[in-house]
Amino acid sequence: MTAFLSSSFMHNIFGGLATGVIYSLVALSLVIIWQSTHVLNFAQGAMAMLATYIGMTEIDRGIGYWWCVIISVVVGMALGGLTERVLIRPLYGKPEINPIVVMVGFLGVLEALAAAIWTSTTRNITEPFSQIYYQDHGHLVFLSAFIVFQILLAIGIMLLVAALFRFTKLGLQLRASALAPEVSRLLGIRVGRMLTIGWMLSAGVGAVAAVIVASGNFGLFPTDMDGIFVAGFIAAAVGGLESPIGAVAGGLLIGLAEQFILAYWSPNVAPLGGIIILVLALMIRPQGLFSKSVSRRV
Amino acid sequence: MNWWRTLSRQETTNSRVVAVLALTILTLLVTIFLPPVADSELAGGAAIAIVILGLSWLTGWSGQISLGNSGFMAVGAYAAGIWAHHHASTPLIFTLVLALVAGGLSGLVIAIPSTRLRGPYLAGMTLAFSAAVTPLAQNFTSVTGGEGGIFLNSLVTPKWFEHLFHGANASINANAQWTADLAVVVAGVMFFFMANLFHSRAGRSMRLVRDNDVAAELMGVHLARTRTMAFVVSAAFAGVGGALYSLLEASVRPETFPLTLSITLLTLMVLGGIGTLSGAVIGGIIFSFSANLVAHVNSLTGVNPTSNLGANMQGIIFGVLLIVTMIFAPRGIVSLSSPLRRLWRARRPLSVTQEVQ
Numbered sequence: 054m055t056a057f058l059s060s061s062f063m064h065n066i067f068g069g070l071a072t073g074v075i076y077s078l079v080a081l082s083l084v085i086i087w088q089s090t091h092v093l094n095f096a097q098g099a100m101a102m103l104a105t106y107i108g109m110t111e112i113d114r115g116i117g118y119w120w121c122v123i124i125s126v127v128v129g130m131a132l133g134g135l136t137e138r139v140l141i142r143p144l145y146g147k148p149e150i151n152p153i154v155v156m157v158g159f160l161g162v163l164e165a166l167a168a169a170i171w172t173s174t175t176r177n178i179t180e181p182f183s184q185i186y187y188q189d190h191g192h193l194v195f196l197s198a199f200i201v202f203q204i205l206l207a208i209g210i211m212l213l214v215a216a217l218f219r220f221t222k223l224g225l226q227l228r229a230s231a232l233a234p235e236v237s238r239l240l241g242i243r244v245g246r247m248l249t250i251g252w253m254l255s256a257g258v259g260a261v262a263a264v265i266v267a268s269g270n271f272g273l274f275p276t277d278m279d280g281i282f283v284a285g286f287i288a289a290a291v292g293g294l295e296s297p298i299g300a301v302a303g304g305l306l307i308g309l310a311e312q313f314i315l316a317y318w319s320p321n322v323a324p325l326g327g328i329i330i331l332v333l334a335l336m337i338r339p340q341g342l343f344s345k346s347v348s349r350r351v
Numbered sequence: 352m353n354w355w356r357t358l359s360r361q362e363t364t365n366s367r368v369v370a371v372l373a374l375t376i377l378t379l380l381v382t383i384f385l386p387p388v389a390d391s392e393l394a395g396g397a398a399i400a401i402v403i404l405g406l407s408w409l410t411g412w413s414g415q416i417s418l419g420n421s422g423f424m425a426v427g428a429y430a431a432g433i434w435a436h437h438h439a440s441t442p443l444i445f446t447l448v449l450a451l452v453a454g455g456l457s458g459l460v461i462a463i464p465s466t467r468l469r470g471p472y473l474a475g476m477t478l479a480f481s482a483a484v485t486p487l488a489q490n491f492t493s494v495t496g497g498e499g500g501i502f503l504n505s506l507v508t509p510k511w512f513e514h515l516f517h518g519a520n521a522s523i524n525a526n527a528q529w530t531a532d533l534a535v536v537v538a539g540v541m542f543f544f545m546a547n548l549f550h551s552r553a554g555r556s557m558r559l560v561r562d563n564d565v566a567a568e569l570m571g572v573h574l575a576r577t578r579t580m581a582f583v584v585s586a587a588f589a590g591v592g593g594a595l596y597s598l599l600e601a602s603v604r605p606e607t608f609p610l611t612l613s614i615t616l617l618t619l620m621v622l623g624g625i626g627t628l629s630g631a632v633i634g635g636i637i638f639s640f641s642a643n644l645v646a647h648v649n650s651l652t653g654v655n656p657t658s659n660l661g662a663n664m665q666g667i668i669f670g671v672l673l674i675v676t677m678i679f680a681p682r683g684i685v686s687l688s689s690p691l692r693r694l695w696r697a698r699r700p701l702s703v704t705q706e707v708q
Contacts, residue, residue, distance in 0.1 A: 093471030158673030165666025286475040321490040324483040332464045
């Protein structure tokens with residue numbers, strides 16, 4: 054048992070899960086927005102990054118880490134709601150390229166703005182838990198308190214989101230307005246408000262992911278979410294953009310795959326790992342591994 | 352030789368092609384009078400205009416969106432750079448054709464899985480590609496030179512050119528003008544090809560696929576092949592533009608092709624006007640002036656250009672411009688000319704056909 058927990062195989066499993074849950078969170082946040090408004094939010098990572106910066110600069114004023122996390126998430130949610138109202142609402146009913154372009158522009162603005170305010174140098178945030186790896190009878194196990202926290206927090210957020218959609222009245226309204234906006238409107242649901250709430254929820258989930266990223270080894274810098282957004286998108290696409298469970302599974306898959314390519318193939322080709330998986334997944338099922346096949350209306 | 356007939360067909364030698372030719376000659380004349388700095392800025396703008404044109408074709412004519420064109424630029428630039436590094440005496444035209452082929456091939460590789468995707472999936476897939484290119488170039492050090500990149504000999508001015516414009520005393524001015532002229536001529540050739548492609552059978556079926564793919568399929572247009580073709584052409588243009596840009600800079604480095612370059616390309620395309628030749632020209636012009644533009648905004652607002660804000664001003668301005676243009680004038684600067692044109696037309700008596708239109 055001892056050898057097993059500290060084996061290089063388990064090292065890669067733990068490492069893959071640790072990054073995988075972050076990808077899962079980002080993928081989940083993308084799926085929430087996609088379901089409600091059919092926009093792929095290219096600024097998702099950058100919005101979360103900005104929220105993290107705003108929250109974490111509060112640490113400098115002597116406010117505790119956990120309050121700063123809460124501030125980051127609240128700021129993230131506010132930013133998400135505001136973005137939907139101001140940037141996305143004018144574009145409903147326009148060609149699907151328009152919101153993509155606008156969000157890509159927003160991504161550029163946010164990253165430049167963050168670099169302008171806080172400089173592009175990496176900021177390390179004192180993590181709330183130790184990053185020192187556990188030991189098992191003198192052998193290193195590649196799990197630290199922080200990694201355990203990161204995995205548990207991500208799972209907690211996912212369960213929370215699932216419960217919200219599944220068991221609350223708000224969740225029912227959100228699902229109804231995503232599925233049949235016209236009918237929902239007739240039934241008295243404020244569909245516009247639901248779209249805003251969907252964006253807020255999504256941005257909140259994204260902010261949690263960004264806080265974890267910033268608190269870990271990666272640190273906080275204006276483009277820290279770029280690669281993670283790409284991986285999260287691939288995860289969501291592998292799962293089929295429609296399915297929250299698919300997004301979570303996709304995230305774990307990408308995380309593990311990256312780790313194993315890095316360990317057993319070559320670190321040089323690691324950047325291509327995500328693309329290879331996406332291409333393979335799309336060849337097997339173009340509509341995503343976890344989505345029900347839908348016929349497009351003509 | 353079917354493809355050649357498509358690219359140079361007689362019946363489409365219309366006003367657009369004449370306009371491309373006129374603009375090329377006019378720009379060549381302008382380079383004579385510009386100071387060397389402006390000449391080299393213009394050369395960069397011409398190279399970027401080629402890339403924008405390829406992107407514009409993809410987005411405007413086939414309705415697909417790509418955030419991967421900075422990646423295709425890198426592929427073209429590295430292909431040209433690696434070749435030119437080992438075979439310094441190769442004629443420029445051959446190096447550029449090599450970049451065209453390499454760019455086109457990389458487009459094909461990305462297109463085959465991507466053409467089954469629509470809008471957002473496609474954009475994300477191409478984003479993943481361009482995000483992977485820079486780390487790949489940094490990792491495969493033995494081929495690409497890693498972080499430092501590849502250094503190339505700068506383009507040599509031929510003697511006859513020096514004599515023609517600058518007499519016997521060769522100067523840096525002659526070289527700047529020569530490189531600018533080279534870039535403009537290459538851009539002119541690429542614009543000429545695209546002007547023909549717009550009005551070819553391929554261009555028409557492309558538009559049909561964009562507007563109604565079901566109708567297109569019923570009329571016998573092969574959807575996947577048409578979409579793939581659009582991608583390959585776009586990537587080939589990006590390859591040429593990227594190679595030209597790197598040859599002008601006399602180096603190929605990973606940091607020339609960051610993810611943000613794709614955003615810049617998108618901004619320039621949208622600003623100019625999606626799917627038009629003139630839009631790509633305007634995009635290229637804006638790129639040439641962007642450094643000056645940013646410096647101007649900095650001095651107007653009293654921002655220190657070496658401060659954090661000053662250094663990131665370009666990103667902020669471009670991003671805001673992209674958002675504002677997309678929301679308020681999604682057809683770009685080109686579309687702003689149509690009210691003017693209408694005003695001009697109104698001065699003349701309308702003919703019957705115009706009224707019907």
